[in-house]
Amino acid sequence: MRARDKVAVSALRATLAALDNAEAVPVDGTELRGLALEASPVGAGATEVARRELSERDVVRVVHAEATERLDAAAQLTSPAHADRAGRLRAEAAVLLRFVDETARDY
Numbered sequence: 001m002r003a004r005d006k007v008a009v010s011a012l013r014a015t016l017a018a019l020d021n022a023e024a025v026p027v028d029g030t031e032l033r034g035l036a037l038e039a040s041p042v043g044a045g046a047t048e049v050a051r052r053e054l055s056e057r058d059v060v061r062v063v064h065a066e067a068t069e070r071l072d073a074a075a076q077l078t079s080p081a082h083a084d085r086a087g088r089l090r091a092e093a094a095v096l097l098r099f100v101d102e103t104a105r106d107y
Contacts, residue, residue, distance in 0.1 A: 011092035015066045022062050023051040060103050067096035 054062070074089035 007088060007091045008095045010088075011066075011070075011095045014092075015063055015096060018066050019054065019059060019062050022058065023054055025049050025052055056103070060100055063096050064100050067093040067100065070096070 070089040070093040074086040074093070077083075077086040077089070
């Protein structure tokens, strides 16, 4: 990928963040309530939990959802003043859909 391809870089960075969020384990707040300070976990890594491992299908779903989100947002930008932003969103979606299509061919 060319270093100057800002549209692709932007789409891929946001999608990598979405994948990182999808790997996060939900936190159950009820376990943390009422815990005395002196009984709380202490030390490096004491509150770390293993992240979820996404299957290839899960990754494809996240990438497709990111592309769909961009296309929906572009469809909402109907004003001529937002034409550049809508075009950028469509271009980002095209980058992501290209990866989804390549992966779908591998199935």
